[in-house]
Amino acid sequence: MLFGWRAPAVLAVAAVAVAAGFGQFGAVAALGDVAKTFGHETNGGSLAARVGLSGSTIGIGLAVIRLASIGGLPLAGLADRLGRRRTVLACCAGGLLMTAAAAVSPGYWWFVAIFALGRPMLSATSALAQVSAGELTGSRDRAKAVALVAAGYAVGAGATAIIYSLGRGAIGFRGVFAMAIVPLVLLPWVGRRVSEPERFSREERAARGEPVLGPVGRRFRRRLLLVCAIAFAVSVITGPANSFVFVYAQNVRHVSGVLTAAMVVTAGPTGLLGLLCGRWLADRVGRRPTITLAMVAIAGFGILLYSGSVAALVIGYAMGALGGGIIAPPLGSMINEVFPTSVRASVAGWFTAAGVLGAVVGLVAFGSLADVHLSFAPVATFLPILPFAALLFALPESKGKEPEQLSPV
Numbered sequence: 001m002l003f004g005w006r007a008p009a010v011l012a013v014a015a016v017a018v019a020a021g022f023g024q025f026g027a028v029a030a031l032g033d034v035a036k037t038f039g040h041e042t043n044g045g046s047l048a049a050r051v052g053l054s055g056s057t058i059g060i061g062l063a064v065i066r067l068a069s070i071g072g073l074p075l076a077g078l079a080d081r082l083g084r085r086r087t088v089l090a091c092c093a094g095g096l097l098m099t100a101a102a103a104v105s106p107g108y109w110w111f112v113a114i115f116a117l118g119r120p121m122l123s124a125t126s127a128l129a130q131v132s133a134g135e136l137t138g139s140r141d142r143a144k145a146v147a148l149v150a151a152g153y154a155v156g157a158g159a160t161a162i163i164y165s166l167g168r169g170a171i172g173f174r175g176v177f178a179m180a181i182v183p184l185v186l187l188p189w190v191g192r193r194v195s196e197p198e199r200f201s202r203e204e205r206a207a208r209g210e211p212v213l214g215p216v217g218r219r220f221r222r223r224l225l226l227v228c229a230i231a232f233a234v235s236v237i238t239g240p241a242n243s244f245v246f247v248y249a250q251n252v253r254h255v256s257g258v259l260t261a262a263m264v265v266t267a268g269p270t271g272l273l274g275l276l277c278g279r280w281l282a283d284r285v286g287r288r289p290t291i292t293l294a295m296v297a298i299a300g301f302g303i304l305l306y307s308g309s310v311a312a313l314v315i316g317y318a319m320g321a322l323g324g325g326i327i328a329p330p331l332g333s334m335i336n337e338v339f340p341t342s343v344r345a346s347v348a349g350w351f352t353a354a355g356v357l358g359a360v361v362g363l364v365a366f367g368s369l370a371d372v373h374l375s376f377a378p379v380a381t382f383l384p385i386l387p388f389a390a391l392l393f394a395l396p397e398s399k400g401k402e403p404e405q406l407s408p409v
Contacts (some may be wrong), residue, residue, distance in 0.1 A: 002196050003136045013132045014152035016092055019183035019190075021156025022093075023099040061112045062243050063363040066141040069356040071120025074350030076127045080342065084135070084200055087345075088128040089191045095121035096184040103177035123356070126153055126317035127348035134336030135197035135344070139402050142336065143282045143329040147275040150328035154271050154321075156183075158264050161246070164263035197394065199341045199403075207251035223338055224347060226391050228354035232361075233388030234295060234331075238324065239359030240304035240366035240381060245317060252374070253310050263314050267321035274325020282330035286399045288392040291334070294327030295389045299382040306378045337398035344403075 003009050054147055072091075079087040098118025105111035127357055129152075133145040164176045249255040249263070274294075281290040305316025339347045369377035 002138045003141070005137055005141040005148055006250075007136070008193055009195035010136055010145050010148065012190055012195070013088075013129050013136070014148045016127060016187075016194065017129040017149045017152035018086060018156040018159075019092055019096060019187060020122045020129065021153035021158075022160050022183055023156075023180050024097045024122040024126070025157035025160045026148065034368060040048050052178075057108075057367075058369065060364065061108065062367075063360040064112050065116045065119055066107070066243075066363060068116035068119040068358050069123035070234070070353045072116040072123035072356075073129060073346075073349035073353040075120055075124035076131075077129050077346040079131070079345035083196055084128055084132045084235070084345065085191075085194050085196045088125055088132065089187065089194060091121040091128070091356075093126040093184060093187055094118065095125060096180045096187070099180040100178055100184070103174040105174075110124040123352050124349065127352045129153070131336060131345050131348050132194075132197055134403075135199040135341065136195065136332065139400055140283075143333045145278045146332035146336070147325075147329040148280045150257055150273055150325070150332065151272065154268075154325075158268055161264040162261045165222045165257045165264065186207045220339055220343070223395060224350060226394050227335060227338075227347065228350055229388060229391050230331075231351045232358035233385045233391075234298075234327070235355040235358030236362035236365075236385045237299050237302060237382045239344060239362040241298065241305065241320060241378070243359075243363060244366065245305065245313075245372070249313055253313055254320040255310060255313070259310075259314075263317055266314070267318045270318045271321035274322040275328060276325075277322075278326035278329040282333060283399060287330040287334040288395065288397055290330040291327055291392055292389045294323050294330075295386060297323035297326065297407075299386055302382055303378045306375055308375050334395065334398050337401060337403045338395060339403070341403065357382060 011262040075087070075091055095118040098114060098121070102111055102114040102118070105114055109215060129149045130146055133149045134142050163179065164171075164173070247261070249260055255263070278294065279291060281293070298320060301316045301319040303316075304312050305320060306313075307316070335348060335351055336344060366377045366381045369380055
């Protein structure tokens with residue numbers, strides 16, 4: 001049985017994505033306060049003097065947290081054997097618990113280590129929410145369902161940023177992380193409404209009982225390599241573009257908490273507009289050209305964001321959310337459509353792992369370049385990655401097709 005994109009089963013998966021976004025984005029939203037708490041601000045003009053920690057230290061710490069997401073690969077792969085519902089709920093609960101535990105971090109590297117322990121579970125949750133949304137729906141509703149899940153994740157992430165920006169003087173980063181207990185408490189209620197996709201339920205157990213790290217048969221490995229290369233390229237850009245923004249806004253541009261919250265709120269409608277445009281373009285123009293357009297937009301607005309003024313920061317952040325919204329429906333739909341059900345969750349895990357490696361490369365490169373010249377860092381990091389978009393056209397166009405048409409088991 002296939003559902004419409006507004007069915008309770010799909011809405012429940014989107015709610016799980018909200019919880020994952022709330023837990024996963026806390027490290028980024030509160031990074032400025034973390035750097036101040038565990039670093040040493042001075043009166044110098046360097047990034048380290050203004051932020052409290054050097055760009056390299058911040059970049060390496062964020063890279064470690066991102067690198068930990070590789071653990072999401074085997075966790076997501078478990079869903080091909082244990083089921084989507086059981087795995088996504090268990091991962092979400094464990095990730096939120098570790099996020100809350102980060103509130104008691106005694107130092108910067110303790111914070112990095114504790115947050116990194118929860119990151120694989122939240123990354124697997126996000127990946128499996130996309131898989132579940134794609135499997136629960138047909139071709140007419142798939143891009144809409146994937147967009148809804150992406151919107152849910154963005155709502156959770158945005159809530160973290162707004163709460164921290166408005167209340168950072170009162171609750172600080174420790175209070176924000178401790179609030180992960182709230183979605184954790186609500187998760188059992190949401191979980192009762194999460195359904196196992198029929199596409200998974202009707203698969204023969206023999207087809208999904210293979211080892212977690214090697215279930216993608218030779219027939220689909222070329223597609224897997226292409227998908228992983230695209231994930232790597234996108235994350236080289238989005239990793240630093242999204243992860244440095246709040247420490248840049250708060251500690252370099254000295255933007256107030258109210259204006260930071262307003263910036264996040266403004267990005268909400270532009271992100272929603274991006275999701276609507278991405279869904280429309282994905283279903284009418286195609287998955288591949290829409291992803292290409294979005295990659296160029298994300299890189300361009302990322303460069304604008306760090307170009308050196310508060311106006312550029314606000315505009316670049318809002319328009320970057322537009323680009324991020326555009327890319328989510330076609331990319332999420334394509335990953336679901338070009339692989340068979342028996343390995344789809346494992347492919348989502350590989351996709352997540354490749355994205356992690358891309359984000360690590362981007363964060364380390366961006367952080368090192370930012371120590372030398374902050375406004376040059378995004379240009380040197382983002383632009384060389386754009387040619388990777390050409391790899392999209394080596395994959396089949398999946399617009400208007402069911403997964404079984406493109407990858408029969």
